[in-house]
Amino acid sequence: MQLFPCPFCGPRDESEFHYGGHAGNARPDGAGMPAEGWAGYLYLRPNPKGTAREIWVHMNCGEFFVMERDTVSHTVLSVTTLGGEHAA
Amino acid sequence: MTRTYSALSLFKEGLAGQTGWQPAWRSPEPKPSYDAIVIGGGGHGLATAYYLARNHNISRVAVLEKGWIGGGNTGRNTTVVRSNYYYPESVELYGLAHRLYEGLSKDLNYNVMLSQRGMVNVCHSTAEMEVGARTVNAMQINGIDAELFSPDDVRRVAPIYNFSANARFPVFGGVWQGRAGTARHDAVAWGYARAASRLGVDIIQNCEITDFMIEGGRCRGVQTSRGAIRAERIGMAVAGHSSHLAAKAGFRLPINSYALQACVSEPVKPILDTVLSSPANGVYVSQSDKGEIVIGGGLDRIPSYAQRGNLPTLEGVIAGLLEMFPIFGQLKLMRQWAGIVDVVPDSSPIIGESPLPNLFLNCGWGTGGFKAIPAGGTLLAQLLATGKHNDISRPFDLDRFATGRLIDEAAGSGIAH
Ligand SMILES: Cc1cc2nc3c(=O)[nH]c(=O)nc-3n(C[C@H](O)[C@H](O)[C@H](O)COP(=O)(O)OP(=O)(O)OC[C@H]3O[C@@H](n4cnc5c(N)ncnc54)[C@H](O)[C@@H]3O)c2cc1C
Ligand SMILES: [Zn+2]
Numbered sequence: 001m002q003l004f005p006c007p008f009c010g011p012r013d014e015s016e017f018h019y020g021g022h023a024g025n026a027r028p029d030g031a032g033m034p035a036e037g038w039a040g041y042l043y044l045r046p047n048p049k050g051t052a053r054e055i056w057v058h059m060n061c062g063e064f065f066v067m068e069r070d071t072v073s074h075t076v077l078s079v080t081t082l083g084g085e086h087a088a
Numbered sequence: 089m090t091r092t093y094s095a096l097s098l099f100k101e102g103l104a105g106q107t108g109w110q111p112a113w114r115s116p117e118p119k120p121s122y123d124a125i126v127i128g129g130g131g132h133g134l135a136t137a138y139y140l141a142r143n144h145n146i147s148r149v150a151v152l153e154k155g156w157i158g159g160g161n162t163g164r165n166t167t168v169v170r171s172n173y174y175y176p177e178s179v180e181l182y183g184l185a186h187r188l189y190e191g192l193s194k195d196l197n198y199n200v201m202l203s204q205r206g207m208v209n210v211c212h213s214t215a216e217m218e219v220g221a222r223t224v225n226a227m228q229i230n231g232i233d234a235e236l237f238s239p240d241d242v243r244r245v246a247p248i249y250n251f252s253a254n255a256r257f258p259v260f261g262g263v264w265q266g267r268a269g270t271a272r273h274d275a276v277a278w279g280y281a282r283a284a285s286r287l288g289v290d291i292i293q294n295c296e297i298t299d300f301m302i303e304g305g306r307c308r309g310v311q312t313s314r315g316a317i318r319a320e321r322i323g324m325a326v327a328g329h330s331s332h333l334a335a336k337a338g339f340r341l342p343i344n345s346y347a348l349q350a351c352v353s354e355p356v357k358p359i360l361d362t363v364l365s366s367p368a369n370g371v372y373v374s375q376s377d378k379g380e381i382v383i384g385g386g387l388d389r390i391p392s393y394a395q396r397g398n399l400p401t402l403e404g405v406i407a408g409l410l411e412m413f414p415i416f417g418q419l420k421l422m423r424q425w426a427g428i429v430d431v432v433p434d435s436s437p438i439i440g441e442s443p444l445p446n447l448f449l450n451c452g453w454g455t456g457g458f459k460a461i462p463a464g465g466t467l468l469a470q471l472l473a474t475g476k477h478n479d480i481s482r483p484f485d486l487d488r489f490a491t492g493r494l495i496d497e498a499a500g501s502g503i504a505h
Pocket of ligand 2: 009010060061063
């Protein structure tokens with residue numbers, strides 16, 4: 001069992017967390033956006049091999065945060081609350 | 089020199105002291121250029137090369153594999169072959185694959201050990217039975233064999249299942265496909281490799297693609313760990329590594345890579361002669377010809393490129409297995425492993441030209457592309473040979489994500505993603 005650091009609760013079992021998508025995928029301004037633009041936002045993913053910046057939620061406390069992680073070694077590099085405060 | 093496999097050649101080689109066998113495929117040095125390159129020596133890549141040579145007479149073809157052929161998901165999968173899908177587009181695709189599988193051992197002169205032992209998806213509630221009936225109706229309308237099973241039918245094909253009154257998920261019935269079954273995964277890779285090699289295809293292992301040659305906005309070749317290789321038509325069938333190579337080609341795909349695990353027990357005497365899946369327990373099982381119980385479940389929930397798998401998922405699968413088959417509590421697990429699968433939002437594959445002209449895609453098979461290998465190969469070969477879609481591959485083009493014409497088999501046929 002891997003431990004993930006929740007910025008609010010500290011280290012907890014991986015099974016308490018849920019993956020929410022890659023970080024920085026901002027919803028585009030809808031006006032005049034062609035279908036391809038929407039497809040990019042909705043479906044296209046960087047899916048990197050190596051360092052990834054991802055949104056996760058700790059389901060127990062409800063905290064959403066950014067986790068920087070290595071997708072090959074599964075090492076956690078950093079976690080940041082979405083409010084911008086640093087922890088763990 | 090023995091070239092064709094048969095009972096007679098086996099007998100003759102026995103008399104000749106087994107001296108006439110040749111390696112199943114040649115391992116030549118890469119040439120500087122080919123008519124077509126296929127990236128990835130899994131089932132889909134090898135089948136593509138074979139059908140390029142056989143169906144389209146294009147045999148100046150190289151399959152470039154970074155490790156050994158079949159070392160990716162093709163050699164890691166639980167080998168279930170079925171076509172119990174919901175939407176007509178999927179029925180065409182997986183139906184083609186299923187029919188080709190039925191003739192594959194003959195076609196390749198290589199025994200892929202297709203065993204059509206049937207598969208039952210167990211339903212555990214009235215609601216699941218209603219969805220099961222809908223699936224069976226859809227399959228029958230689309231001309232695919234399917235039957236709605238009663239609890240007694242399930243008991244007939246899997247008497248060792250847990251039918252006790254206090255089971256966590258009681259049996260209400262099931263969805264049966266009699267033509268479903270298993271095949272030998274390595275044999276599919278090796279059989280296609282041998283048949284392709286005999287038609288002139290170069291199978292090149294330990295050859296990793298590190299970059300694309302892009303000239304005038306088109307893909308003109310690849311950089312590899314064994315030098316630059318040129319071609320005007322390039323096909324890519326690298327499963328969980330599709331996004332990684334797409335980034336080098338300058339585009340993104342609607343794919344997330346996850347680990348999918350499986351495990352096998354020690355070999356035991358024959359006890360389960362069908363494939364059985366229980367979505368509620370999150371587990372599916374079959375028994376291999378060697379006697380191992382082959383156990384699979386759902387995805388690890390953490391995006392990953394580690395071919396390893398995490399313990400919580402494995403524990404959940406084993407817990408489900410013991411709920412389904414208390415008798416298996418005595419089994420010893422022999423091996424556990426994972427493959428990196430390419431998961432697409434609508435759980436359907438992507439077949440078509442990529443945003444980089446001359447580069448064609450065959451990916452997004454996720455947790456279920458072994459059963460599709462003959463079709464994936466046929467369709468990518470046609471794209472590479474003619475530049476045009478077959479009617480069967482057209483709906484699976486990347487453009488469906490912009491047009492919104494998704495083929496959502498996760499909802500349609502209840503795929504466990
Ligand atoms: C545990 C598990 C169970 C499964 N069970 C089933 C099942 O029961 N039924 C079913 O139908 N499907 C199943 N699947 C899915 C199935 O295995 C895959 O969809 C299918 O094998 C994909 O075949 P492929 O040829 O596309 O990919 P792969 O077999 O993965 O081949 C891709 C190849 O590309 C190579 N490659 C990657 N990057 C590069 C590079 N840069 N240069 C050169 N080569 C590269 C890899 O080394 C690999 O050999 C399962 C998968 C797993 C992991
Ligand atoms: Zn928390």
